[in-house]
Amino acid sequence: MKKIMQVFMAFLCACGLLFQGNSLIAYAAEQYVLHVETPYGVTLDPNYKWAVGMTEYSNLGYNVDVYARLTINGQKVYCIDPLRNTIDGAGDYTASALGTYTGNAELNRKLGYINALGYGFNGDTSDEMDFATQIRIWQEMRPGLITHIHPDIQAKIDIINQRLNVMYGNVSFAGSTVTLQGYGKEHAQTLEDTAGLFSQYLDNSTSGIHTEHNGNALTIWAEKGDSLNTTVSYDALYAYADPVSQIAYTSPTSQNVGYLGTSSSKQIQVQVKLELGSVQLVKEDFETSDTPQGDATLEGAEFQLIDDTTQEAVGTLTTDAQGNSNVITDLPTDRTYMIIESKAPNGYKLNEEKAHVDFSSIEAVDNIKSYTGTMKDHIITGRFEIRKIITDGKESEITKPEKGAEFIAVLKRYVDHYGSVESAYEHHEEFADREYDHLVTDEDGYAQSKELSYGTYIVKQIKGQIDTDKLEAEWTFSVSEEDQEPITYVINNRPFTSYLKVVKLDKESGKEITASGMTFKILNTDTDK
Missing domain, CATH: 2.60.40 (Immunoglobulin-like)
Incomplete structure (x- = not known):
């Protein structure tokens, strides 16, 4: 029998032993001497507390064994050969690896558990626990050999067995x-x-x-x-911890004993x-995606991220010039969220739709479930009207509408870039559809622009009737607010007037004829009147 030794390596050095890997190598070994102490005497009564019965007889003819404290050169050991009697002072022992002695690695592991969980575990150094530890070793070395175990000793054996059940049992959630x-x-x-x-x-x-x-x-x-x-x-x-090596001490004359070490705990x-969620939003134009129209911008949109469980805002998403918001991180993924636009970017209408985030349907990448959503806003638009008339303005009269007058409107920043309205309009195919227009008045002298994007525009007349003065001045039109009422521009082109000089020439000579009292009629070539 033996006790767990924390200074085992020091002992090996003192005994002249060397370990290479898990193999024990003896070198210049000193004499190994067994010391036997029987503190409660020797008896042949198997019902004695400090004795047990055996189903077989020892080499000396006994079927009873008693509790004894065994040491080899001061090191506590246990008997691994119960059918041979011990000789106190026997000095003919040799050391070898326990694995070589038993040839059974699983048996050795269990003996190491019994040694670790019996005598000395949790401070129990009673003789009852010492004897119980020895008996459990015998039960593993020679199953069915031991009988007549005293109840006090059996109670200690039961404790060892409970501990072994922990070592060999399976925690239900292990490996989960x-x-x-x-x-x-x-x-x-x-x-x-x-x-x-x-x-x-x-x-x-x-x-x-x-x-x-x-x-x-x-x-x-x-x-x-x-x-x-x-x-x-x-x-x-x-x-x-790594297992403590086990040693078998064998003798040709006395009982074989072992230092059983400590098997690694189970x-x-x-x-x-840990899976966390992140949310980012991309703001886009409903019609032109990632390109803002007019003078609008995708920057500055704000969204509130609402926790559906608590109904509280957990963060604000704010977009940059490219329409990309910041990222809200470290979000719990066991719930859903709602995204509400609280502020539209300049030039856009507030989107009242709500986006929903459900992390349960999103695959985690490097422990992060990332949601990136897109929310599209409608551009603020406005329009203007033109009413074109012809009058000389000299007296009150019913005005005449001018049909076919033409106007162009181009976003001012394009005009600034290209230098003139006409030059800018030449590139209108490069613009968004709502960033320019070409208007022609109808028979009532009326024209209405398309819905133009938020921004400032330069408007200019480029064509009128041949007998009227064309409006040379440009003017600006701005779309600046949502639901802006159309602006009407009334434009009067007065009739074109000029002086007419008539010179009378001789038909044959071509020379100028000076005469007075002649009359002439002026004919309108369009009407023949």
Whole structure:
């Protein structure tokens, strides 16, 4: 029998032993001497508390064994050969790896668990636990051999067996993956071990996530700054470490004993990933997409992001000149959101439609579920009217409409760029449809522009009737507000007048004839009158 030794390597050096990998190599080994102590005496009564019965007889003919404390050169060891009697002071022991002795790696692992979870575990160094540990070793080495175990010792064996059940049992949520959908304990997830083993596990990891271990329940949540992907690890009963090497001491004359070491504790892991949402919005013109019309801009649109669960705004999206908003990040993904436009960009009408964000249908990329939506606004438009008349304005009269008068209207910034209305209009095919117009008056002298985009325009007459004066002056027209009433321009082109000089020539000589009293008629070639 033996006790867990924390100074095992120091002991090996003192004993002249060297480990290479997991193999024990003896070099210049000193003598290994067994010391036997029987604190409660020797008996042949199997019902004695400190004795057990056996179904077979030892080499000396006994079917009873008793509790004894065994050491090799001061190191606590346990009997691994119960059918041979011990000789106190036997010095003919040799050391080898326990694996070589048993040839059974799983058996050795279980012996290491029994050694670790029996005598000395949780401070129990009672002789009852020491004897119970020895008996459990015998039960593994020679199943069915031991009988007549005293109730006090059996109670300690039961404790060891309960601990072994933790080592060999399976926590129900071991190996699972937890997906957290937001920061804060409100988004925590709790795992419950239906096997009832997790209460015996120790937290032995630095996971970068927040956890709470309460009995068989594990609660996991994240706070800002925690890892997006991590693993939480828990060790059964004692902290995980590399196994302590095991040694078999064998003798040709005395009982074989072993230093059984400590097997690595069973470890379970839970994968944790944190999924967060992000929202960005792109503002576009309903008709021209990413190109604003007129003097309007896509910059400055504002949207409120509303949490559908709390009905509270969680952020504001504001667009830049390209129509791209800022990004709202670190959003919980276990809920839906609504986007409402609270301010339209300059030159556009407010879009009263609402966009909805549902992260459940969005694939996460590097733990982020990204929503990028597009909201289109209608441009503010306005129009003007022209009423074209002909009158000399000398007296009150019924005016005459001018049919066929032509006008062009071009966005002022294009006129500034090209230098004149006419030059700008030559490029009108490069403009948006609402950024220019060509008007021709009807028989009533009336013309109405198309709905022009928000902005300032230069209007100019380019053609009129031949017998009227064309309006040479340009003027500006502005669309500046939503639902702007049409502006009417009344334009009077007075009749064209000039002096007529008649010279009478001789038909044959072509010379000028000076005469008076002659009369002439002037004929309108259009009407022959």
